[in-house]
Amino acid sequence: MECSYFGKCGSCTLYTLDYNAQCAHKQEAMRTLFAPLHVKEFDFFTSPSEHYRGRSEFRIWKEGDTISYAMGAVDKKGAVCIETCPKVEMKIYDIMPKLLKQIESSLILREKIFAIEFLASSEHLLVTLIYHKPLKEEWDKEARKLEEMFGVFVIGRSRGIKRILSQDFVEDRFDIAGKMYRYHIIEGGFSQPNRAMNQKMISWVLRHLENCEDLLELYCGYGNFTIPMAGKFKKVLATEISKTSITSALQNCELNDIDTITFLRMSAEELTSALKKEREYNRLKGINLEDYRFSHVFVDPPRAGMDEASLEFISQFENIIYISCNPETLKRDLEVLTKKYAILHFALFDQFPNTEHLESGVILKRI
Ligand SMILES: C[S@@+](CC[C@H](N)C(=O)[O-])C[C@H]1O[C@@H](n2cnc3c(N)ncnc32)[C@H](O)[C@@H]1O
Structure with missing residues (x-):
């Protein structure tokens, strides 16, 4: 990528390296960071090196x-x-x-x-x-x-x-493995910034889902991963803290003609305490948590990673898929999870070329 503001604008920091060198640099940094967890190799997914931010x-x-x-x-x-x-x-x-x-x-x-x-x-x-x-x-x-x-x-x-x-949302459409997905994304909620990489992340997750019963998802946003994953599971319980994102998520179920997902506006912390039966929540009225047989948990937390209680709570299910936008907090959380889980797959998604940022995906199985 060429830019006349390189060296002046603070948004790009890796501009002295060409794109291939940036990818090598990022992989080396991740190898060093995750060496204590014995992760040596990653699937690496490249991005268009310019015009990638939506x-x-x-x-x-x-x-x-x-x-x-x-x-x-x-x-x-x-x-x-x-x-x-x-x-x-x-x-x-x-x-x-x-x-x-x-x-x-x-x-x-x-x-x-x-x-x-x-x-x-x-x-x-x-x-x-x-x-x-x-x-x-x-x-x-x-x-x-x-x-x-x-x-x-x-x-x-x-x-x-x-x-x-006129309207406060955009509609995004894309095809994954021959199936078209449609999303309403309301302004003000979270959305993945790099749309090309987002599709690669979803495809990667779908390829690695096996032996699926029910799915528990925390930090689901507007259902970006939830909607395509729903096709693999009998039932899905997906939660998110933002009201705007949950409004989008409910519309996205209708747009994609899916009736097996229950979206709930709840923080990860609240859901964890509800599932542990520590507290009752009105928002869970009419939902029988005993009906679910969660074979998989999917989490995509913000940069801070997961809170301790939620991390401990998810450490009882057979399969965990962890998407992370912060390698440091991912490492902290994997240090806990790898006491009970083996890392089966570790992927790096270069969501932000010309910067040090990197998105990761980890698939874990209970030992
Ligand atoms: C990295 S985004 C991922 C969203 C979604 N998976 C996607 O791909 O668009 C993290 C999401 O977690 C939500 N969030 C932040 N803190 C939370 C919390 N404590 N409990 C539940 N959701 C939270 C944010 O609103 C945001 O939608």
């Missing part, structure tokens, strides 16, 4: 009436103004400068704007403009012109306000 956020820098996109500087002192970013998907890349010019030309759109977020899918592009001012009908009128001009959905956000002009 979700991106930029701060807005102002000088008089001029506005620019801005990223944190590499030396962590201040910001670097950029025109566009070669990491973002072409849909975003193409409109970034034109969209900004249009916002700049309108006082209502320009005034007190401090960030812009992009969410791209196979079908749509959604743009969220974030402000330090209340947004009223006059803002809607101007923002609607952006929707018409660029063929995008626009949302306005400011403290406590979300103004939706």
